[in-house]
Amino acid sequence: xxxxxxxxxxxxxLAAPALAENAKTEPKTVGNAAAEAKFSTVSKDxxxxxxxxxxxxxxxxxxxxxxxxxxxxxNNQVDAxxxxxxxxxxxxxxxVAVSPSSVSVRYDAKNNKWLASMNTTKEALKAAxxxxxPK
Numbered sequence: 859x860x861x862x863x864x865x866x867x868x869x870x871x872l873a874a875p876a877l878a879e880n881a882k883t884e885p886k887t888v889g890n891a892a893a894e895a896k897f898s899t900v901s902k903d904x905x906x907x908x909x910x911x912x913x914x915x916x917x918x919x920x921x922x923x924x925x926x927x928x929x930x931x932x933n934n935q936v937d938a939x940x941x942x943x944x945x946x947x948x949x950x951x952x953x954v955a956v957s958p959s960s961v962s963v964r965y966d967a968k969n970n971k972w973l974a975s976m977n978t979t980k981e982a983l984k985a986a987x988x989x990x991x992p993k
Contacts, residue, residue: 905963905972915941915961915974923980926961927953943983955989 913926928940938955956976963974 903965905965909972910939910963910974913963913972913974915976917975917979918977921980923976923978924954924983926974930955938989940989941983943980943986952984953989953991954983954986956986 907929910926910929914922915924915926917923924941924943926939927942929936930938930940936958939958939961941954941956942951943954944951960978961974961976963972965971966973
């Protein structure tokens with residue numbers, strides 16, 4: 859029994875430099891994420907933030923109720939859409955943050971454009987709590 863323990867301990871000591879060398883060749887990490895790039899494929903029919911920004915939102919009566927001004931991300935997901943509401947030519951407008959699930963975005967292939975709709979009114983959005991960008 860002592861021989862087995864002695865042989866196992868010897869093998870562990872001999873393997874330690876090899877294990878240490880292997881540890882040096884592992885990818886470096888920054889925080890919890892690997893420093894190596896991960897690539898994705900993007901299909902032509904996916905939505906891009908550049909297509910969302912500036913997109914008018916209409917309601918069920920086909921009235922324009924706001925415009926998508928920005929996206930708020932949290933934990934690598936869209937947490938809120940920042941809408942510009944009210945105002946005219948940049949005067950009197952304010953921002954509200956809404957859940958992405960409250961805005962329907964779809965592609966109109968016939969007219970080759972993106973459309974956004976929301977079940978609300980201009981008045982409801984104007985009365986919503988104002989979103990202010992953090993400083």
